[in-house]
Amino acid sequence: MSSAEKAPAAPAANFIRHIVEADLAEGKYASRRWSGKPGAGPQQQAGVPDPAKIRTRFPPEPNGYLHFGHAKSILLNFGLARSYDGVCHLRFDDTNPEREEQEYVDAIISAVTWLGGNYGENLYHASDYFDFMVQAAESLIQSGHAYVDSQSAEDMRTRRGNFGEPGQDSPYRNRSAVENLDLFRRMKAGEFADGTHVLRAKIDMASPNINLRDPAIYRIRHAEHHRAGKGWCIYPMYTFAHPIEDALENITHSICTLEFEDQRPFYDWLLSRLADAGLLARPLPQQYEFSRLNLSYVVLSKRKLIQLVEERHVEGWDDPRMPTLVGARRRGYTPEGFQLFADRIGVSKSDSWIDMSVFEECQREGLNDTAPRRIAVLDPLKLIIDNYPADQEELCEAPNHPQKPDWGKRPVPFSNELWIEREDFNETPPKGFFRLFPGNLVRLRYGFVIKCIGCDKDANGNVVAVHAEMQPDSKSGTPGADTYKVKGNIHWISAKHSLACEVRLYDRLFAAPNPGAGDRDFLLDLNPDSKTTITAQLEPSLKDAKAEDRFQFERHGYFVADIKDSKPGSPVFNRAVTLKDSWSKGK
Numbered sequence: 152m153s154s155a156e157k158a159p160a161a162p163a164a165n166f167i168r169h170i171v172e173a174d175l176a177e178g179k180y181a182s183r184r185w186s187g188k189p190g191a192g193p194q195q196q197a198g199v200p201d202p203a204k205i206r207t208r209f210p211p212e213p214n215g216y217l218h219f220g221h222a223k224s225i226l227l228n229f230g231l232a233r234s235y236d237g238v239c240h241l242r243f244d245d246t247n248p249e250r251e252e253q254e255y256v257d258a259i260i261s262a263v264t265w266l267g268g269n270y271g272e273n274l275y276h277a278s279d280y281f282d283f284m285v286q287a288a289e290s291l292i293q294s295g296h297a298y299v300d301s302q303s304a305e306d307m308r309t310r311r312g313n314f315g316e317p318g319q320d321s322p323y324r325n326r327s328a329v330e331n332l333d334l335f336r337r338m339k340a341g342e343f344a345d346g347t348h349v350l351r352a353k354i355d356m357a358s359p360n361i362n363l364r365d366p367a368i369y370r371i372r373h374a375e376h377h378r379a380g381k382g383w384c385i386y387p388m389y390t391f392a393h394p395i396e397d398a399l400e401n402i403t404h405s406i407c408t409l410e411f412e413d414q415r416p417f418y419d420w421l422l423s424r425l426a427d428a429g430l431l432a433r434p435l436p437q438q439y440e441f442s443r444l445n446l447s448y449v450v451l452s453k454r455k456l457i458q459l460v461e462e463r464h465v466e467g468w469d470d471p472r473m474p475t476l477v478g479a480r481r482r483g484y485t486p487e488g489f490q491l492f493a494d495r496i497g498v499s500k501s502d503s504w505i506d507m508s509v510f511e512e513c514q515r516e517g518l519n520d521t522a523p524r525r526i527a528v529l530d531p532l533k534l535i536i537d538n539y540p541a542d543q544e545e546l547c548e549a550p551n552h553p554q555k556p557d558w559g560k561r562p563v564p565f566s567n568e569l570w571i572e573r574e575d576f577n578e579t580p581p582k583g584f585f586r587l588f589p590g591n592l593v594r595l596r597y598g599f600v601i602k603c604i605g606c607d608k609d610a611n612g613n614v615v616a617v618h619a620e621m622q623p624d625s626k627s628g629t630p631g632a633d634t635y636k637v638k639g640n641i642h643w644i645s646a647k648h649s650l651a652c653e654v655r656l657y658d659r660l661f662a663a664p665n666p667g668a669g670d671r672d673f674l675l676d677l678n679p680d681s682k683t684t685i686t687a688q689l690e691p692s693l694k695d696a697k698a699e700d701r702f703q704f705e706r707h708g709y710f711v712a713d714i715k716d717s718k719p720g721s722p723v724f725n726r727a728v729t730l731k732d733s734w735s736k737g738k
C-alpha cells in the first residue's frame with residue numbers, strides 16, 4: 152500500500168485489548184485445539200491447533216431487533232477478532248422456549264453483516280448444545296455439585312436471604328446423588344408439572360454473592376422449542392447455559408456488559424467443575440465486562456422499543472427514527488459512522504451517558520467522506536431570470552465532491568425559470584442577510600451571478616416568484632467569472648428539468664435527553680416534529696438514485712433513497728442528519 156493511501160486508523164487501546172495482548176504474549180490459549188465445530192472434552196482435544204488465535208462471540212437472544220447498544224458489542228467483538236488473528240462467532244442464545252421468531256433471526260443476521268461483522272462459518276445456536284447441557288448437569292449431580300430442589304418458588308425465595316442476611320439451606324439439599332439423578336431424569340422425561348422441581352447448583356447458601364447461593368440451573372417448562380422441537384420439557388437457565396456455550400465453542404474472551412460481573416464467579420465455578428470431570432478442555436474461556444452504551448435522546452430498552460412499535464408511535468422496527476440497526480440503515484446512517492462512533496466512545500468499565508450529538512457527528516463524518524453531492528430545493532420558490540430567453544438552456548458543471556476532484560463533475564441544466572429556497576429571498580432583509588433581496592447580487596452556485604430586481608405576490612401578499620437578471624460573463628469556471636465579488640451563494644434547480652420527490656425530514660425521536668426521567672412516562676417526551684414529509688425539487692440526476700444510495704444535498708444534510716418506498720425512476724428520500732449550519736451567516 153502506498154503511503155498516500157488512507158490506512159484505517161488503528162483501533163484505540165482499551166483494557167480489553169490490553170488483556171488480549173497480554174494473553175497472546177503469554178501463550179495462554181496456544182494449546183487449544185479445534186475440530187472444525189464446537190465440541191466437548193475429548194473431541195475438543197482431538198482437532199488441530201486452533202487456527203484462530205482468539206475467539207470472541209456476539210450472543211443475541213432472538214427475541215428482538217438489535218439496537219445501537221448491540222452495535223457497540225458487535226463492533227467490539229468482531230473488531231478484536233479482526234485485530235488479533237481471531238474469529239468472532241454469531242451465536243443465537245435461544246435457550247428459552249419461545250415462538251418461532253425467524254423474523255428476529257433474519258434481522259439480526261442482516262444487521263450484523265451490515266455492520267461488517269464477518270462470522271464466516273461460525274454461526275451457532277445454543278439449543279444445539281442441549282444434550283451436552285444435560286450431560287453436564289448429570290455430571291454435577293454425580294459429583295455432588297447439584298441437587299433437585301422441590302420447595303415452592305415462594306419458599307425458595309424466602310430462604311435465599313438478601314444482601315445483609317445469609318440464605319438457609321433447602322430441606323432437599325442433602326438428597327443423595329442417586330435420588331437427584333433419578334428425579335432429574337424424571338423431570339426431563341416429563342413426569343412433573345412446571346414449577347414442581349428445579350435443579351440447583353450446590354455451592355453456598357451463605358455466600359455474600361447471592362448468585363452463588365445455589366443458583367437454579369434447570370427448570371421444568373412444558374413448552375415446545377422452535378428449534379430443538381417437541382422433545383424438551385426442561386430448559387437450562389441462562390447463567391448455566393452461557394458459560395457452557397462459550398466453552399464448547401472454544402471462546403477465549405467472553406465479553407459482556409457490567410451487569411454480569413456478579414455472575415462471573417459462577418461462570419468460573421461451573422466451567423472448572425466440568426473441566427475437572429473431563430467434560431471440557433482447558434484453557435477455559437474467561438469472562439470480561441464493559442459498560443453498556445447509554446445514549447441520550449433515545450431509549451434502548453427492549454420493552455420500551457416494543458411499546459413504541461406496538462402502540463404505533465413509530466411506523467415499525469425499521470422506522471428511520473428508531474434506534475434499531477434496521478432503522479439506522481433505513482435512516483441512511485452508515486456502518487462507517489457506527490465504527491467511528493465505537494472508536495470515539497471507547498470501551499471501559501465506567502458507566503456514562505453519551506450525547507446523541509456525538510453519534511450524529513460520527514455519522515456526518517462517515518457520510519461526508521462517502522456521499523456524493525447533489526442539489527435539492529426543499530422549500531421551493533420560483534426565480535425568474537428576466538434577461539435569459541425562455542427557449543434557451545445550457546449546462547453548468549457541479550463537482551461530485553469538493554474534496555475529491557477525482558469523483559468528477561456532473562452537468563446541471565440552467566434555464567430562465569429556477570427553483571430556489573424560499574428562505575433565500577427576503578424582501579426586507581435583516582442586517583447580515585446576504586442572499587436575495589431587491590438590488591442585491593448573489594451567485595447561483597456553479598452558475599451565474601444574478602441581481603435581484605423584485606418579486607411577484609399573490610392577493611394575500613405572499614411572494615410567489617422572484618425576478619432577477621443574470622450577468623452573462625459571470626458563469627462559474629469561465630475566465631473572469633471571479634471578478635464578481637458577492638457575499639451570497641445560493642443553490643437552485645432548473646424548474647423545467649427538476650424532479651419533484653417525496654422527502655422525509657427526520658429529527659430526533661425524543662425531545663428530552665433522558666426520556667422518561669424519574670417516574671415520567673417516556674412517551675410524553677416524544678418529539679412531535681420528529682418526521683416532516685415534504686415534496687422537494689431535486690436535480691434531475693437523482694432520478695436514477697437506487698435504494699440506499701446516499702447523498703449530501705448541499706446546504707441541507709445527508710439523505711438516502713429509502714430502501715422500502717423508492718421505485719426505479721422515482722426515489723423517495725430520508726434525511727439521515729443535517730449539515731452543520733455553516734451557510735446561514737452568508738459565507
Ligand code: ATP
Binds near residue numbers: 209210408
Ligand atoms: P435482554 O434483556 O433481552 O437480554 P439485551 O439487550 O441484553 O436484552 P441480548 O440479545 O441478550 O439483548 O444482547 C446481546 C448482547 O448485546 C449481549 O452480550 C449484551 O451484553 C449486549 N448488549 C445489549 N445491550 C447493550 C448496550 N446498551 N451496550 C452494549 N452492549 C449491549
Ligand code: MG
Binds near residue numbers: 212
Ligand atoms: Mg441479554
